[in-house]
Amino acid sequence: MKKGDLIELEITDYAFEGKGIAKIVKEIHSQTEDNPKKFVIFIDSSYPGDKIIAQLNKIKKSYAEGKIKEIISKSPYRVNPECKYFGVCGGCKQQDLDYKMQLKYKEEQVKDIFERLGGFSNFEINPIIPSDKIFFYRNKMEFSFANKRWLTENEISTMQELKDKNFALGLHIPNYFDKVLDIDECLLQSQLSNNILNLTRDFFKNKNATIYSTYTHTGYLRNLIIRQSTHTNDVMVNLVTSEENDELMLEYKNELLMSFPEITTIVNNINIKKSQVATGDYEIVYYGSGFIYDYIGDYKFRISANSFFQTNTTQAEKLYNVALDFASFSGNEIVYDLFSGAGTIPVFISKYVKEVFGFESVASAINDAHVNIELNNITNFKPLLVDLNKSFIPLIKQQNLPSPDVIIIDPPRSGMNPKTINDILKLKPDKIIYISCNPATQARDLKLLCENTYKLTRIQPVDMFPHTYHIENVALIEKTN
Structure with missing residues (x-):
């Protein structure tokens, strides 16, 4: 061959x-x-x-x-994909696969990673938890502007005269950082989100607004981010630009509100960095409070333009309930939550434990956590700012914190720093619950934790993102002695 x-x-x-x-x-x-x-x-x-x-x-x-x-x-x-952009857009790559089979293969993938790559055996794997919705399940969509629109095979083959080749608002083509597929609908959020997307494109095209170039580092428009609450009627439109333009933003705001009075806040994030990130160095609020609110279970959370919040709200509640089930709290536990973000997990478990301490590296997330503590009248959760790429033992000693009975971990896709793993082994909690969106790095980290002191007992896959390869997984390890 x-x-x-x-x-x-x-x-x-x-x-x-x-x-x-x-x-x-x-x-x-x-x-x-x-x-x-x-x-x-x-x-x-x-x-x-x-x-x-x-x-x-x-x-x-x-x-x-x-x-x-x-x-x-x-x-x-095989099934017929619902989206007309399937096969070109890099998002829902499994949309042509029956959902039951998507779940089957995701569950098998997690099992294979833990057994073959992690070397684990004799653990319980619970059946994967499916998503209630397989379309329109996201509470956040991030779109990109580009001055190089991706041309479809049909457009190229017909040799037609193409309009607007230099203006796109949509989703990135896989492996092409500067090419964007111009779309007029996405089936992952809502029809309102699609309508806002299309109005935004038409408005800035008509204004001949420039698009930021990663080559020349000039141009105005960078990203459009739409957030929608699942359990309230809040809607946020966040336009990310490279500089301020008060006059144009006021016109855009008025156009949005005239067409979509459902919008509750409009924010302009100004990103002066050269890198392609959809967050700003600072923001200007043009309408509303600059925040939206949503619920996970009985708890209310404030979400800012750059906050991390689980993008499938209903599945997030199921995910956190799995963590609760694995923990089997008696009510007397001291809990450490690593990578605690805006405090969603500590708030969610607060009534089941004695005290919970959240360790987080991002200062703005700590601020959000304090707000969420007040919103829910929580008295037993303390957020702490610390660099989790370094040892956090000195902070524990400085604050004179009690030793943890349970540690909950929910790190980024890359997993944990070895220093964090060493700190956990020194703390020796009875149970560790590890939540991850990347089972491969999760199994790698757990293998290090389980070398001597701990044993993997249960894992639970949760499908947060139908039609994609991504899978969330919860793992429980317990002291062997």
């Missing part, structure tokens, strides 16, 4: 990130006829049951990779 070859395959298994697996027998000198080696081929966007003609684009010693050139017969698990 060589690169570019066409080969007929039957897909029999499924790997992470949308790669179907086909296995063929390849004659290798070291193998006998009775024990031939199976050569694995990974095919993008294929599913078990597909019969395809694939074109190989990478050949290695024990495996190859390719893409579909033709589907001879479809997998019974």
